[in-house]
Amino acid sequence: MxxxxxxxxxxxxxxxxxxxxxxxxxxxxxxxxxxxxxxxxxxxxxxxxxxxxxxxxxxxxxxxxxxxxxxxxxxxxxxxxxxxxxxxARDVPLSEAHEPLAEPDDTFEFPARSGQIHTCLERLDPARRRCILHAYVDGYSHSEIAQVLGTPLGTVKAWIKRSLAALRECMT
Amino acid sequence: MNIEELASEYVVGTLPLEQRAEVEQRLKHDADLRAAVDAWEQRLLPLTALAEPVTPSQHLWRRIQHTLAEPATRVPWWNLLAVWRGLAAAGLAASVVLATLLLIRPPLAEPSFVVVLVAPQSQAPGWVIQASNNQQIQLIPLGVMQVPADKALQFWTKGDGWQGPVSLGLVKPGQTLSVPLDQLPPLTQNQLFELTLEDSRGSPTGKPTGPIQAIGRAVKVL
CATH class of the missing domain: 1.10.1740.10 (RNA polymerase sigma factor, region 2, helix turn helix motif)
Incomplete structure (x- = not known):
């Protein structure tokens, strides 16, 4: 170790x-x-x-x-x-830079992972889970996530805010 | 945004740059925010395992070692808040100098960009840069700057999104200099120019190391 x-x-x-x-x-x-x-x-x-x-x-x-x-x-x-x-400020459009992201939610090999964060993430609605993962793992901004998910910016912001609160709740 | 929300959005990564900088400043003295951020870092840390490992190129460790061997470097000037604040004031100086130039000079060959380089502390204008096209610029002194015998003035530029400043060569005080820009991307609005005091043969590292003597940004002239 x-x-x-x-x-x-x-x-x-x-x-x-x-x-x-x-x-x-x-x-x-x-x-x-x-x-x-x-x-x-x-x-x-x-x-x-x-x-x-x-x-x-x-x-x-x-x-x-x-x-x-x-x-x-x-x-x-x-x-x-x-x-x-x-x-x-990225100058490569996301769609070109990162094609696989347009795919549905299996981008992040989910079930194979264990641990509290994964258990709690699994309780989230898949689209909201993707918001969190795109933010944390891919470093996407709110607007980049909105673009990739084809979801309005305000919705994405609200989803992330509520999902983070839910994760905190779940993990304490 | 309460502390908990701010901490969570900072750690998950969705804050814009300005707010990230604010959080990083606050973390130095705000114990509550620090505790909230630390807790979020720990909660989300396992997600870093979702990124596939990537083998670094062979010279990365040598680069790190090389940097560690340098004497403790000061913060590069392009990361200093004071410089950027100073540039705001430089805008005012620029307009004064430009107005003067317009009055005392016959019309020039329509420069498309003008930069006024001012001293970072006093904001006193020291040089003017004009570009009559995107590929060549003239650096024109407004006075004679005193430079120690064993030092030289080095001329730099940095556009938005560039990794760091690029040298445009050494400058003799009091002399007009023409610089071809053909190795660089075309001039853009807001492109940064500056003169630093370096060793007589120029900066040993290829990046500015000495104190800034004059600094300014490109302004498009309609």
Whole structure:
């Protein structure tokens, strides 16, 4: 088992080998997460690069009381990717960039997954579930989701808001 | 939007950039928001497994190592809020200079874009850029800027959506410079131009590293 907390403590001490281990352990998964959001390999690698620099520089400030070390590494990377994609404003129309998204709801291999979040997501209406997944996994904005689902923007916003409230309810 | 909604929309990713920036600022001092965000990060984290892993190219780790080896870099200027705020004020300076230019100069060959580069602190206009077509620009000094003997002024531009600024070469103080833009996308409205103080041979990294001497955005002239 990779000890993420020990790894961050070592990074905080200036041990670059620890960061290297984290890179070997997680870089391909983190790149996958970033690529789904920014949808450009070079930009995704820039994102992971920037995330590792932030992890290195922020390791000393990481507080295990706020959540898991592994979770923090993913959060840093995801938010880096989300900021990058919001900043550049995609110029590729979604329909061309990501054909499979027009397909019905089996894009996200659902039943194979276990865990509380998946159980709770399954209780949502499929269209609302897709909203949440497109937002979290694909980094789609409200209007991109509305476009992909062919649903009015206001409806999508309301669905997401209510679905998040329902998830919170379900997961406590 | 209450804290819970704000935290959930921030983590799920649906907030627009400005609101994301606000949340990130607030997280530094708002413990309630931080707790709500942390809880949402943990709730949704398992969904990251839905993204297929992708093997990074071989040089990615070397790039990271290379960046770590650099002396702690300051925030790049294009991410500094103060710069963008300053640019708003620069608009005013631009109109003053343009009005003056219109009065004192004979009509020029209809420049389609004009940029006034101002000092970031004082907003004093230092240079004007004019483009009579999209492929060539003239950088015209409004005075002679003092540059230390071992330093040089380097000229940069960055369009919307570019990854970072691109060098347009070194500039001698007090001299008009013509720069071909044929290696770059055509000039666009709002394109950013600036001069930074760099080593005498130019920035070692290929990106601006020194302090900004003058900065401004392209304005279309009808």
């Amino acid at each position: 990779f000890d993420y907390e020990a790894c961050l403590r070592a990074c905080a001490r200036g041990d670059q080998q620890a960061l290297r281990h984290l890179y070997e352990q997680e870089s391909s998964r983190l790149l996958g997460v970033a690529l789904r959001i920014v949808r450009d390999k070079a930009l995704a690698e820039d994102t992971v690069h920037d995330a590792f620099i932030r992890i290195w520089r922020g390791a000393a400030g990481f507080d295990p009381g706020r959540g898991s070390a592994r979770g923090w590494v993913y959060s840093v990377t995801r938010h880096q990717a989300l900021n990058a994609v919001r900043r550049t």
